[in-house]
Amino acid sequence: MQTTARDTLNHLLATDPFLRETLVLNQEPHNPNNYDEAYAFEDDASENLSRAKSLLATYNRYAKKLRKHNLTATKIVLKALKDQAYAHKDRLIDPLPHYGAPTLTGEPLQLTSTLQVQAGSILQSSACFWIRPNDLAQARIVKFVVGQVEAVNLAEGYATVRTSDGERFTLQPLGRTDTALLGCDGQSLEVPILPIAGATLEEAEHKHAHDTRLQAFIDYLQTSVEKYTHPSVSSMYYSHARAQYRPTFDHAPFSGNPETLEEEYAHVESVCTDFYRDGGLLDQLIDTTGQKLDAALKAYRQELQR
Incomplete structure (x- = not known):
């Protein structure tokens, strides 16, 4: 069966990603802001001829609007991302020149399938208890981030752990990898438990603060680029956001190294400038797609007028 010009046009409308991002917006079902100008040409020749005469103008109008919106959003978003990244960077702390190891005494307790602890062991986790005694005026939030084992009770199978602010917890084995049962004032939580470097609680807390702040910095850079290059269109405010109207990067633009942040952001801004400049990559993509649609x-x- 011979392919018709209508078949070719419908295939282009159904498969070209840039054309579809320009002509289609599908948000939540029944959203009044939805539109679809890339629907297939069916059997109504009169309607099809009229639409075939106007669709290129519709494409150019939408492309101009989307270009303007995404360029403006890029300037706003990049500044916000840069400000937040530098705020994360400002919270970073230098690691200590050396992290020692604690002095361990007494019999070991197999706390997890991969971790034995003794009196003196220093551990890290992430847990928070809302302690509510009968007197609500004494209610408090208790956190366990880094703690040191004070004693091991092998007979009853638990370890007592103290944090630097004087809070005490119990840790009981669950027979699982990297998790144990953390208890405080009659409450308990299953939490991840890992060793941490440091000869003292102070050293270990410094290590934990350094590692978590650096990881937050790295995570922010990764997620910020993802949100920028794959913008959400799930709300009316972002209804003009399009991934095809945003620059792409051949590799992750941020290494997570605070020392190279300024240089890497300069590269990101340069890529964005090249993408949006007059006659740049986006304009070329708009023109090339428009030429395909026009043809x-x-x-x-011509097929309709035969």
């Missing part, structure tokens, strides 16, 4: 529409109009 398909002309061929279909």
